[in-house]
Amino acid sequence: MKVDIHQISDSGLSIDYEVRENVSSSYLAKDDEVSARLAGMVSPDSSAGYVFSGNLEINCILVCDKCLNEAAYSSYSDISEKFSKDVSEGRWSINGDELDFTEVIRANICALLPMKILCTDNCQGLCPMCGKNLNEEQCECEKPIDPRFAHLSSFFKEEV
Numbered sequence: 001m002k003v004d005i006h007q008i009s010d011s012g013l014s015i016d017y018e019v020r021e022n023v024s025s026s027y028l029a030k031d032d033e034v035s036a037r038l039a040g041m042v043s044p045d046s047s048a049g050y051v052f053s054g055n056l057e058i059n060c061i062l063v064c065d066k067c068l069n070e071a072a073y074s075s076y077s078d079i080s081e082k083f084s085k086d087v088s089e090g091r092w093s094i095n096g097d098e099l100d101f102t103e104v105i106r107a108n109i110c111a112l113l114p115m116k117i118l119c120t121d122n123c124q125g126l127c128p129m130c131g132k133n134l135n136e137e138q139c140e141c142e143k144p145i146d147p148r149f150a151h152l153s154s155f156f157k158e159e160v
């Protein structure tokens with residue numbers, strides 16, 4: 001994912017990369033892989049640097065925070081990144097005659113990954129007593145009653 005700056009004309013260079021990146025995240029499923037597609041334009045800017053403007057799309061498998069099943073996740077973001085010979089000028093430095101997008105993609109993948117994910121909005125999670133996946137089967141465990149609602153449950157019993 002390196003762009004030779006000689007390929008970038010005054011009007012810019014259009015790029016479109018599809019990559020698979022290994023990113024460490026505790027919510028990524030075992031293979032830790034994220035597929036990403038970066039597409040957009042790299043153009044020279046006034047400060048003798050380059051600007052990439054485009055978007056990044058990611059697809060990966062995450063592990064549900066409640067039931068630990070795998071759930072597909074995808075996200076998309078417009079991004080704009082600046083490359084410069086002088087790092088203080090831009091976020092990314094120009095290495096010789098090349099713009100290296102490897103770290104740009106990794107950093108943006110990490111920004112797009114959520115802190116946690118649920119497989120469905122109403123995931124039932126695992127039984128805290130026996131560990132069964134309550135989306136797949138019910139168990140016989142007595143559920144502990146949240147003390148905040150204990151008075152409500154006795155209220156409903158009286159109603160029946």
Ligand SMILES: [Zn+2]
Nearest residue numbers: 064067119123
């Ligand atoms: Zn779940």
Ligand SMILES: [Zn+2]
Nearest residue numbers: 127130139141
């Ligand atoms: Zn149980």
